[in-house]
Amino acid sequence: MSDVFALPAPVAARRRATAEPVLVRAGLIGIAMVFLGVFLVVPLAAVFTEALRKGVQAYFAALTEPDALAAVRLTILVALIAVPANLIFGVAASWAIAKFEFKGKSVLITLIDLPFAVSPVVSGLIYVLLFGLQGWFGPWLQAHDIKIIFAVPGIVLATVFVTFPFVARELIPLMQAQGSEEEEAARVLGASGWQILWRVTLPNVKWGLLYGVILCNARAMGEFGAVSVVSGHIRGLTNTMPLYVEILYNEYHFAAAFAVASLLACLALATLALKGLVEWKARQEQDNGEPVFEYGAAT
């Protein structure tokens, strides 16, 4: 079925006319597969092999350690705050940018993309400069006994920063491509702003939205550099799963480190599968004449 979809008859005929010799084809496919094998498949396989090196029992024992469970809980908590926060921002930003014409729009779009250009380590550092003991608000925070750096709020803030653009940059091009005729029609028919958002706009962009949320969540749960700077690495309290992996690894508990890492690898594989599913559903609706969802815009 896939071949039929990708290669309509005239294109297939063209391929035969201007195709490479079979040997060249096979050679190129071979080189590409070896490259991907060495860089992607082998490391992925290594995670699971190393995790099970000491047996299934040790694997599950490593995952049910209190510290491991605390790390899983913190990772989920952080994602549960960061993803909805950036989802609401993404909807607000794309509503303003895609449905209205105003000056300075391209500057605003560039600023929204800014966190992608910043090194994760620097992303963590800027919050230390604000809220750390020597930071702008440090003395005030200490006087009021509020901890942000080396505590959960700092981890949440750093995660929100690094996942900031994900939903917005999926929604903005999609909503721009869709235009605002449907919303205007709804308005003329007497719908309120919230009704338009819930009944017209969001259903139209649901796949793009879901795509952004999936990517945002993967990054939120997997972020390492930024979180590492603000966490303070307090076991059972401020260790997310990636930080816990690092601690176990540096203490030479390799099997345990890879066991926790294998959970994150499963999350990555689930992310890829979900992403593929969303792309497929979106393409199906596109074939049925529904709005275009341009996948792969987020990098």
Place this chain on the structure above:
Amino acid sequence: MSAAVWQWRRPSVLPGFGLALGYTILYLSLIVLIPLSAAFFKTFALTWTAFWETVTAPRVVASLRLTFGASLIAAAINGIFGLLVAWVLVRYRFAGRRIVDALIDLPFALPTAVAGIALTAVYAGNGWIGRLLEPMGIKVAFTPLGVIVALTFIGLPFVVRTVQPVLEDLEPELEEAAATLGANRWQTFQRIILPAIWPALLTGFTLATARAVGEYGSVIFIAGNVPMVSEITPLLIITKLEQYDYAGATAIAVVMLLISFALLLLINLLQWWTGRRMVRI
């Protein structure tokens, strides 16, 4: 208030502009703009000489050289192999193509710390691939070569994903015309296909470089982190922080921020150029 707004935006029947834009700007300022400006203000506390001495210290310069050198080499590797992978995925049909296509995004989805320890396990002297390379005298893990391997991994999707759509949209008539005029496949590739995908390739290369320059998690496990040899700049920032040298850490961070912004500008220019080129073709 609305009277002032109407001057810089086109009127619309849709509601919620003020609320949506207001929230966007507030959230953007609180999360991104104010914290980022803190880094710049913190550096202003340093005198120019102190700043210059910090960022030109031999250890910092060595780390910047490694970070940029390894990033450019990794992006070049991805430029060549990414183009090849994109070509194979777009032009050829083979078993498992869809799974391979989905797997390309693995470096985006896999947490960098996991990638770091996995690559270290594979490329260490007793690892699956390291074991094969060691007899040839090639050491990957705990050397600058390891940095390149990690940066190649995390930059892998960029070139593939920028080149792929352009290759898909390439008009077959151009290649047919070239064939009719007597060009062989290699000539067609060089003179017809490569110029058409060149802007996309360059964009992917720059995106991969930009990502690699700031990368931390996947590198620190495999690099060995020897000062002057295999220590990347983001790690040096963390080291300074751990020594409570906030001013020093911030000075290096500002240099990295400026470089990142320059790369971002370059990417925007490239994308603008790509857009222009696509219209012309």
